[in-house]
Amino acid sequence: MTDYRSIKYKVPTLNLDGTTEASPVEGEMWYDSGKFNLGTSQSFASVWSSGGNLGTASDLLAGAGTQSAGLCMGGRDGGTEDTTQEYDGTSWSAGGDLITGNHYVAGAGTQAAGLIFGGTSPGAPYTSDVTEEYDGSAWSSGGNLATARYGLAGGGTQSAGLSMGGRDNGNDKTEEYDGTSWSSGGDLITGRYILAGCGTIAAGLCFGGYESGTKNETEEYDGTSWSAGGDLITGRHYTAGAGTQSAGLSMGGTGGTDVTEEYDGSAWSAGGDLITGRIYLAAAGTQSAGLCFGGNGPSNVTEEYNPGPGSYDELFTASQGL
Numbered sequence: 001m002t003d004y005r006s007i008k009y010k011v012p013t014l015n016l017d018g019t020t021e022a023s024p025v026e027g028e029m030w031y032d033s034g035k036f037n038l039g040t041s042q043s044f045a046s047v048w049s050s051g052g053n054l055g056t057a058s059d060l061l062a063g064a065g066t067q068s069a070g071l072c073m074g075g076r077d078g079g080t081e082d083t084t085q086e087y088d089g090t091s092w093s094a095g096g097d098l099i100t101g102n103h104y105v106a107g108a109g110t111q112a113a114g115l116i117f118g119g120t121s122p123g124a125p126y127t128s129d130v131t132e133e134y135d136g137s138a139w140s141s142g143g144n145l146a147t148a149r150y151g152l153a154g155g156g157t158q159s160a161g162l163s164m165g166g167r168d169n170g171n172d173k174t175e176e177y178d179g180t181s182w183s184s185g186g187d188l189i190t191g192r193y194i195l196a197g198c199g200t201i202a203a204g205l206c207f208g209g210y211e212s213g214t215k216n217e218t219e220e221y222d223g224t225s226w227s228a229g230g231d232l233i234t235g236r237h238y239t240a241g242a243g244t245q246s247a248g249l250s251m252g253g254t255g256g257t258d259v260t261e262e263y264d265g266s267a268w269s270a271g272g273d274l275i276t277g278r279i280y281l282a283a284a285g286t287q288s289a290g291l292c293f294g295g296n297g298p299s300n301v302t303e304e305y306n307p308g309p310g311s312y313d314e315l316f317t318a319s320q321g322l
Contacts, residue, residue, distance in 0.1 A: 046288070047272040048260070051302035052091035056083050059298040062107030062116055062154070063240070063282030067289040067304055069111040071095070071134070072282065076103040077298045080122055084134065086111055087291065087302070096138040100130050106154030106163060106197075107282070112136035113158040115177070118166060120150045127168040131177070133158055143181035147173050153197030153241065155204050162221070164206045167193035171211055174221070176201050186225035190217045196241030196250055196283075203245040205229070205263065210237035214255050218263070220245055230267035234259050240283035240292055247287040249305065252278045252295065260305070262287055272308070276301045 054072060061075025070087030074080070082101030085092045102119030105128075109115040114134035121128050127150050131142035149166025156162040161177030165188055172191030175182040188206065195209025204221030207229075208214075216235030219226040232250065239253025248263035249271070257277030261268040278295030285291040290305030 045272055045308045046262075046305055047308040048275050048292075048303040048305050050275060051291070051293075051304045052087070053302060054293055054300040055085055055092050055094060056081065057298040057300035058083070058294045059280035059296050060103040060105070061280075061282045061294045062105040062119075063242075063284040063291070063293065064107040064109045064114050065111040065284045065291075067285040067291045070284045070291050070293070071107070071109075071111045071114045072293055073107050073114065073116045073134075074098055074102045074105045074119065075282075075294060075298070080120075084139070087293075092302070095136075096134070099132055099139050099141060100128070102128055102130065104150035104152075104194075106152045106166075108154040108156045108161045109134070109158040115142070115154070115156075115158045115161050117142075117145055117154065117161070117163060117177075118149045118152045131182070142179075143177070146175055146182050146184060149173065149193075151193035151195075153195045153206055153209075155197050155199045156201050160201045162197070162199070162201050162204050164188065164197045164204065164221075165192050165195045165209060174226070185223075186221070189219055189226050189228060190215060192217075192237075194237045196239045196253075198241045198243050198248055199245040205241070205243075205245045205248050207232055207241065207248070207250055207263075208236045208239045208253060218268070229265075230263070233261055233268050233270065238279040238281075240281045242283040242285050242290050242292075243287040249283070249285075249287045249290050251283060251290070251292050251305075252281050254279050272305070275303055 058075030065071040068089035072085040080101040082098040084095035105119035117131040129145040129148035147170040149170040152166030159179035174185035192209030192211040197206040202223040207218040216232040218229035234256040236253030236255040246265035258274040260271035281295035293302040
């Protein structure tokens with residue numbers, strides 16, 4: 001007769017409250033909080049879902065904030081827009097109008113402390129150096145960019161903003177904002193415009209864009225200089241970005257209108273495709289709670305990015321209480 005002691009399965013004890021010492025896999029059993037659990041085969045893949053439509057459709061716009069407190073600024077809808085829209089995680093509402101309507105703009109900060117800079121506006125000069133600050137209700141004038149540019153990317157906060165790239169003698173320019181004025185930072189390795197960016201002054205990230213062809217280069221900023229990161233899988237321009245240097249998110253753009261990629265601080269991997277492929281869109285939020293809105297058309301589409309049905313809390317649900 002078979003000796004039970006020689007074949008018994010030692011059930012591990014694991015803590016799944018965020019301090020897990022090991023990661024269960026499909027078919028593995030473990031004990032946690034008075035229950036035996038069995039791993040299922042669900043996936044962790046993140047997916048896009050539809051959010052509330054923008055009140056004013058727009059493209060070549062800027063975004064900031066989070067998935068539950070997003071900020072949409074400027075853009076174009078037949079003509080340059082001065083509109084501001086605020087997202088509460090379900091629907092958009094009107095905020096205070098920009099002082100100067102712009103498109104091809106960049107944004108940073110939060111819904112209650114937003115920043116918009118650069119772009120193009122009607123009349124001379126065509127390229128803008130304008131910076132404006134938002135207090136959650138109204139815009140006020142900030143310090144002008146040192147180099148006027150459009151098609152640039154942004155990151156950081158209202159009091160510590162980062163501008164990257166752009167066109168009109170500034171395609172390799174980096175500038176840093178201290179809440180009052182802009183100063184020069186380290187130049188990009190690869191100058192480009194209509195690129196995307198995210199992160200902070202001390203840990204910035206830029207990717208994609210265009211300059212004599214579509215770019216797939218990614219660069220990382222340490223507060224002083226840029227270094228090469230892992231290339232996008234699909235090079236794109238007119239793309240949008242969100243997140244951080246170690247957890248970035250890119251979506252849409254010419255060359256891959258429905259493409260989403262996730263950055264881990266070293267390399268990009270494929271994410272869930274956009275429901276509605278677009279260029280000229282804007283983004284906000286994080287890699288695990290992203291938000292994108294607007295785009296060519298102009299579009300009023302809003303989408304939210306979240307872990308899919310196989311999210312961690314739901315993945316290991318087959319259990320039996322003792």
